Amino acid sequence: MKLKAATLYRWFGHGWLGLGYLFLYVPIVALVIYSFNDSPIPNVWRGFTLKWYTALASDTEMLAGLWLSLKIAFLTACGSVVLGTLAAFALVKYKRFWGRTMFSGMVNAPLVMPEVVVGLSLLLMLVSVQRALGFPERGMMTIWFGHLLLGMAYATVVVQSRLMDLNPQLEEAAMDLGARPHQVFWLVTLPMIAQSLVSAWLLTFTLSLDDVVLSAFLSGPGSTTMPLVIFSRARLGLNPSVNAVATLIIVVVAIGVVAASYFIARAERQRQRDMAAAAKG
Amino acid sequence: MQRLQHVFSGRGLVIAIPFAFLLAFFLLPFLIVGKISVSEMETVSFKDLVTYSDGVLALTLKFSNYVFITQDSLYFKTYIASLQYAAATTLLCLAIGYPFAYFLARARATLQPALLMLVMLPFWTSFLLRVYAWRGLLTEGGWVADLIVDLGLDQVLLAAGMISSPGKLMHTPFSLVLGMTYTYLPFMILPLFGNLAKMDLRLLEAAADLGATPWTAFWKVTVPLSKAGIIAGSMLVFIPCVGEFVIPELLGGPETLMIGRVLWDEFFSNNDWPMAGSVAVVMVLLIIVPLALFNKYQAEAQERH
Numbered sequence: 019m020k021l022k023a024a025t026l027y028r029w030f031g032h033g034w035l036g037l038g039y040l041f042l043y044v045p046i047v048a049l050v051i052y053s054f055n056d057s058p059i060p061n062v063w064r065g066f067t068l069k070w071y072t073a074l075a076s077d078t079e080m081l082a083g084l085w086l087s088l089k090i091a092f093l094t095a096c097g098s099v100v101l102g103t104l105a106a107f108a109l110v111k112y113k114r115f116w117g118r119t120m121f122s123g124m125v126n127a128p129l130v131m132p133e134v135v136v137g138l139s140l141l142l143m144l145v146s147v148q149r150a151l152g153f154p155e156r157g158m159m160t161i162w163f164g165h166l167l168l169g170m171a172y173a174t175v176v177v178q179s180r181l182m183d184l185n186p187q188l189e190e191a192a193m194d195l196g197a198r199p200h201q202v203f204w205l206v207t208l209p210m211i212a213q214s215l216v217s218a219w220l221l222t223f224t225l226s227l228d229d230v231v232l233s234a235f236l237s238g239p240g241s242t243t244m245p246l247v248i249f250s251r252a253r254l255g256l257n258p259s260v261n262a263v264a265t266l267i268i269v270v271v272a273i274g275v276v277a278a279s280y281f282i283a284r285a286e287r288q289r290q291r292d293m294a295a296a297a298k299g
Numbered sequence: 300m301q302r303l304q305h306v307f308s309g310r311g312l313v314i315a316i317p318f319a320f321l322l323a324f325f326l327l328p329f330l331i332v333g334k335i336s337v338s339e340m341e342t343v344s345f346k347d348l349v350t351y352s353d354g355v356l357a358l359t360l361k362f363s364n365y366v367f368i369t370q371d372s373l374y375f376k377t378y379i380a381s382l383q384y385a386a387a388t389t390l391l392c393l394a395i396g397y398p399f400a401y402f403l404a405r406a407r408a409t410l411q412p413a414l415l416m417l418v419m420l421p422f423w424t425s426f427l428l429r430v431y432a433w434r435g436l437l438t439e440g441g442w443v444a445d446l447i448v449d450l451g452l453d454q455v456l457l458a459a460g461m462i463s464s465p466g467k468l469m470h471t472p473f474s475l476v477l478g479m480t481y482t483y484l485p486f487m488i489l490p491l492f493g494n495l496a497k498m499d500l501r502l503l504e505a506a507a508d509l510g511a512t513p514w515t516a517f518w519k520v521t522v523p524l525s526k527a528g529i530i531a532g533s534m535l536v537f538i539p540c541v542g543e544f545v546i547p548e549l550l551g552g553p554e555t556l557m558i559g560r561v562l563w564d565e566f567f568s569n570n571d572w573p574m575a576g577s578v579a580v581v582m583v584l585l586i587i588v589p590l591a592l593f594n595k596y597q598a599e600a601q602e603r604h
Contacts, residue, residue: 027513031402035414038399041481042421045432048442052435061440105317115314119598124321126597127590130535132542134559135579138566139328142576146331167324170317199309221423228425230545235566245427252431252549256438264428275423279416 046268053261061256070262077259083244087227090158090243094165094226095219101166102173102218103211109174110181128171137235140164144236156238164232169222176221180214213282220278224271329583336364336576364577374578377556378585384472384557385540388479392487392536393529395480400491400528401521404498415492422485430549433478437468437550444468463554470552478550479540487532494528495521527596534593538586558582 053071057064074080105125108115115121128136144160147153154160184207192206193199230245237246244263251257368374403414421429436443447453448466456462461473468474498521506516522529544559551557558578566575 031398031405034398035402035406038395038484039417041395042418042484044442045429045436045481046421046424048436049428049432061435061438101317101320104313108314108317112310112314117318121314121318121321122598123594124325125317126594128325130538130590130593132539132544132559132582132586134542134544134562135582136325136328138562138575138579139332140324142335142572143324143328143331163324166320170320174317224423228427230427245425248427248431249545252427252434256435260428260431261435264425264431267428268424271424272420275420276416283412 049261049264050268053258053265055258055261058258070258071266073259074262074266079242080244080247080259080263083242083247086158086241087244090162090165091223091226093162094169095223097162097166098169098173098222099177099215099219101170102222103177103215105170105174106177106181110178125171125174128168129175133168133229133231134235136167137164137232140167140232141235156236157241160236160238161233161241161243164236165222165226165229168229168232169225172225173218173222176218177211177214180211184210213285216278216282220274332576332579335573336580364574365581367574368577368581373556374561377558377561378581380556381541381558382585384476384479384555385537385543387476388483388540389487389533389537391476391480392484393533396484396487396491396532397529400488400495403488403492404495411496418485418488418492426482427545430478430482430546433474433481433550434469437474437477439466469550470555472551472555475547475551475555475557478546479543482546483536483540486535490531490535491525491528494525494531498524527600530592531596531600534589534596538589538593541586542582 052061052063054066054068055063056067056069105121109118109122109125112118140163141156141160144154144156144163148155188210189202189206192202197205228245229243230249233243233246234249237243248260248263251260403411403418406414433443435441438444444466447456447468453462453465453468456468456473457465461476462468462471502520502524503513503516506520507513511519542559542562543557544563547555547557547560548563551560559582562575562578562582565571565578
């Protein structure tokens, strides 16, 4: 009887996980399959084709959007990692400073704050500044500011959780051996948190590459990012060119993420072996 | 002078740079929105931004923005509906996500990194495109639409008031809540998993030794211990859902009003920036309690070490 209950429990668990993953992956699989559909009416399968992909090569609107999005995503990822690392350091290393509660609140709020609110308020501020000083014009730079705010919040969370797991004795030991604070940071702390910086960089890069709402508020004439192009087409209905773009993005991201996590895991194992060896030595 | 030196020391800069950035790009914009939505409009900086040329007229209009939002039944209904859709999404995410996170946390340790990776992976692929994919799945002839109609589930949804005519699933409350549940499910699973994976399993053994059935032990030990994860996950789902724009725009219909869409339309279609500002301020007031809860949880999680 007891065995039966345990078996039931196990199958229920497997079933639930299986259905959950099905739910998460069915839309992605459908997107990919219908990108090869020869029919202009999506949902009606009429045979295999690559024409949507070849059409993409001459889709100047989409390509211009992609180029702009990649530039913004690169700058966002770099800026977010720097700001996020500083913020994470401030929160982990310094338990007391003026305005700390407000600081941590402001770091975390963009994680959940509805994007329409963040976008609108940033835009109204930038417009006020522009009226007073004559810059910045709405465009790539203003989109970058918005993405930085969002990216910084995510980067802080990623770096912070790594910093909290660090053994403070290693830094203390370096200090005892005469290292100056900046030497401790560059030679001891940074190598230990390097993997989390890579994760944070990749995460903020994809976040920026995907953002619609902040970009819509902060973009100006001539600065239409790729998600804005996709969104305006998706709004009008089903569009095979969107499926083709989606498939390309999914393939690139899947390869990138799997490769990155493989290298991160390998570096982590190496690090642990080194530490074990050092402990023995 | 000494204070200034303090700010420019290493420690000072580590705090001051991100702090200044957040003050300039997060707090200041909020203050400006608040000011624009309530203060008089004859200030030079915003006069020509609004379509009303007469400052006095604009001032009366400003007050009427808030009066309008609180008294106009459409705005009121939209706020209530946004909260309801967000709450329904949160409950669904919890109902699906809790068992999911639970079984994930109890899965074989060697499999866990790969399984967790599979939860994260959709999160890395474009959110916009995954929402768009549901359009194809839910319109007539789509895989999921066919399945639901074949199983007769559309009758159930019809009876529950989630759709208005059998077989028509897109642009209904059903497609909206489904899309939001799908999008935010990983945000529920990950904090719950983090919490459940860290749980001390000896507590369950102790409960069993004391005569508790697995079912009782689950409700009396596991669930209370995962309270922090439940709160974090629920807030990560609920708060952004209240102001969600892209999902209602792509999957919702004319009758599924959500406040994020209203704000967007006030801004982009009506060009009424002060009105959009007022809508934003009221939205922030609605989520301020959950937001405080979320911040408290985050702060506690960060101090725990």
